[in-house]
Amino acid sequence: MSVLRPLDKLPSLNTATILLVGIEDALLQQLADSMLKEDCASELKVHLAKSLPLPSSVNRPRIDLIVFVINLHSKYSLQNTEESLRHVDASFFLGKVCFLATGAGRESHCSIHRHTVVKLAHTYQSPLLYCDLEVEAFRATMAQRLVRMLQVCAGHVPGVSALNLLSLLRSSEGPSLEDM
Amino acid sequence: MDSYDASESTPRQSTSSRPEDYFIGATFLQKRLESVRKQTSFVPTPPRRKIPHCSLLQEDVDLQKVAFLLHKQWTLYSLTPLYKFSYSNLKEYSRLLNAFIVAEKQKGLAVEVGEDFNIKVIFSTLLGIKGTQRDPEAFLVQILSKSQLPSENRESKVLWTGWFCCIFGDSLLETVSEDFTCLPLFLANGTESNTAIIGTWFQKTFDCYFSPLAINAFNLSWMAAMWTACKMDHYVATTEFLWSVPCSPQSLDISYAIHPEDAKALWDSVHKTPGEVTQEEVDLFMDCLYSHFHRHFKIHLSATRLVRVSTSVASAHTDGKIKILCHKYLIGVLAYLTELAIFQIE
Numbered sequence: 001m002s003v004l005r006p007l008d009k010l011p012s013l014n015t016a017t018i019l020l021v022g023i024e025d026a027l028l029q030q031l032a033d034s035m036l037k038e039d040c041a042s043e044l045k046v047h048l049a050k051s052l053p054l055p056s057s058v059n060r061p062r063i064d065l066i067v068f069v070i071n072l073h074s075k076y077s078l079q080n081t082e083e084s085l086r087h088v089d090a091s092f093f094l095g096k097v098c099f100l101a102t103g104a105g106r107e108s109h110c111s112i113h114r115h116t117v118v119k120l121a122h123t124y125q126s127p128l129l130y131c132d133l134e135v136e137a138f139r140a141t142m143a144q145r146l147v148r149m150l151q152v153c154a155g156h157v158p159g160v161s162a163l164n165l166l167s168l169l170r171s172s173e174g175p176s177l178e179d180m
Numbered sequence: 181m182d183s184y185d186a187s188e189s190t191p192r193q194s195t196s197s198r199p200e201d202y203f204i205g206a207t208f209l210q211k212r213l214e215s216v217r218k219q220t221s222f223v224p225t226p227p228r229r230k231i232p233h234c235s236l237l238q239e240d241v242d243l244q245k246v247a248f249l250l251h252k253q254w255t256l257y258s259l260t261p262l263y264k265f266s267y268s269n270l271k272e273y274s275r276l277l278n279a280f281i282v283a284e285k286q287k288g289l290a291v292e293v294g295e296d297f298n299i300k301v302i303f304s305t306l307l308g309i310k311g312t313q314r315d316p317e318a319f320l321v322q323i324l325s326k327s328q329l330p331s332e333n334r335e336s337k338v339l340w341t342g343w344f345c346c347i348f349g350d351s352l353l354e355t356v357s358e359d360f361t362c363l364p365l366f367l368a369n370g371t372e373s374n375t376a377i378i379g380t381w382f383q384k385t386f387d388c389y390f391s392p393l394a395i396n397a398f399n400l401s402w403m404a405a406m407w408t409a410c411k412m413d414h415y416v417a418t419t420e421f422l423w424s425v426p427c428s429p430q431s432l433d434i435s436y437a438i439h440p441e442d443a444k445a446l447w448d449s450v451h452k453t454p455g456e457v458t459q460e461e462v463d464l465f466m467d468c469l470y471s472h473f474h475r476h477f478k479i480h481l482s483a484t485r486l487v488r489v490s491t492s493v494a495s496a497h498t499d500g501k502i503k504i505l506c507h508k509y510l511i512g513v514l515a516y517l518t519e520l521a522i523f524q525i526e
Contacts, residue, residue: 023483073397075470076483108498109485111397113459 002053005089006096009062016154017045017061018146021052021084022069023077027102027133031069034143042156044147052084064154065096065162067146069133070117072103072110078117085124095162096153097126100142105132127169245308246507249343254367255375256393256500258521259344261352261360262386267317270303273385277301280381281323281374298326300336311348311515316361318345323374340370342378347515352522364521365514366390367502393500393521397486400496403516405462407493408440408447410509415440415492417505421469422488423481434484436473440492 018035020028025048032046045061054060066088071077081099088097099121103110121128131142153162278301302322309318320343324336344363346352352362368375379390395403408419419440425432450464451457470481487498494504494513504513 073485074483075466076480079482108394108396111401111482111486113398 003087003089006092012061015043016150017063018150019047019063019066021049023050023080024071031133034139035147038143038147040147051080052087065150067098067100069100072101072112075111078112093124093126095166099126099128101130102133104130250504250507252369253501253503254369257366257390258393258524259364259366260389260525261356261362262388264359265361265386274301274303277381281377284377300324300326309345314353315346315349316363340374342368347511347518349518364525365518393524395496395498400486400489401466402462403496404489405465406457407491408443410493412492417492419443420490423484424487425484
């Protein structure tokens with residue numbers, strides 16, 4: 001099973017699973033820890049992966065939200081993300097995928113222009129979030145935000161679906177047509 | 181819905197009347213203003229549009245006059261516009277700065293045993309270091325030490341040099357009023373203490389602000405591509421890159437040297453449109469280097485940070501240090517640095 005599909009497994013009771021994909025192990029681990037510290041009505045499961053495809057030998061629950069973490073300091077992380085995106089089924093992109101760009105605070109270390117990531121998010125019709133995962137306070141806020149998004153994507157918030165959330169997030173930051 | 185229709189119609193008018201948007205001078209500030217007017221959301225476009233090729237920016241700069249600017253390491257700063265600076269008062273400024281420096285040194289801020297306070301400050305204009313006619317003239321500040329003994333040769337030693345310039349600074353020139361002189365790029369060579377003293381004097385006298393100009397890896401790769409693209413008669417230095425690998429406890433440095441003709445051959449195979457450099461070409465050029473390295477050493481250079489680029493045209497370090505080696509492309513190198521400085525100011 002090399003392609004991730006959103007609905008190929010049955011959901012477990014009151015469980016929400018998030019998959020964080022990125023090459024920076026330490027950052028992902030820290031983000032996962034921050035998320036697990038959050039107060040949440042549903043049971044949270046956080047999976048970490050360096051890249052996709054995931055090994056099919058492991059028995060894992062249905063994934064509700066995939067977050068691709070791109071480090072703006074390293075072109076390799078962008079290439080890794082682009083490679084991994086090929087192993088995600090198209091129906092995942094209806095609100096269950098999100099991009100997280102880290103490292104924008106230290107402008108002197110950036111090797112990717114912000115616009116490249118914006119264009120990537122626009123191509124995949126998914127929201128792009130910015131957060132300096134190295135800073136404790138920002139990480140905690142982002143963890144909170146991701147937990148809320150995860151709850152919506154897992155269907156635990158009555159009245160709001162992943163697709164609703166996606167259209168809400170997109171209307172405020174669509175790039176103008178002539179720039180594309 | 182009416183406002184939506186109105187904003188849709190304006191882009192067509194504005195793109196035809198603003199050709200400078202597609203030129204090197206389209207800046208952050210301009211784009212922001214434009215997007216506010218159009219009521220669209222703001223997306224900054226990187227220099228993925230075409231930048232005029234280095235060779236087009238060759239000016240007939242007299243080698244004699246600028247020889248002292250080459251082969252020296254300059255530290256870069258960006259400078260906000262100077263208020264009420266006048267080119268006719270240069271002698272006056274020399275006197276004032278001289279007095280200031282002597283006063284500062286005697287205050288005990290930079291006490292060195294045996295240092296003579298017989299220094300001379302000279303302000304002079306540098307002719308020909310400009311991009312368009314609108315750019316203000318570049319000027320130079322030098323601190324020379326006067327030898328006290330008459331029996332010694334009269335040649336005074338240059339202690340510190342600094343020069344201010346502006347190349348193709350149209351975007352900044354348009355936004356400031358008449359009283360301001362825009363010279364956003366400042367290059368200094370000499371001791372840090374002297375740079376600090378002179379910076380303080382300028383900040384007090386002209387109400388401006390210096391900030392060190394750091395060059396990030398993205399811009400360094402652009403410089404590498406642009407300078408490799410420059411046509412040279414003979415190459416004086418190998419093309420060399422230096423990457424810093426972030427690992428604990430000490431960071432590791434990887435240095436990669438290429439024969440300049442090979443680098444030029446690689447660029448020529450990547451380069452499509454003559455006279456322009458695009459983002460895709462720069463990315464492809466760097467990716468070729470990365471994949472070659474990976475094939476041999478199994479190290480992903482794209483995961484590391486580029487800190488230094490050195491070619492026969494010029495060499496630049498991420499801390500904001502530059503050394504220009506070729507007088508033919510002096511203006512081209514300065515033009516890109518001016519753009520970075522203006523971007524930092526805004």
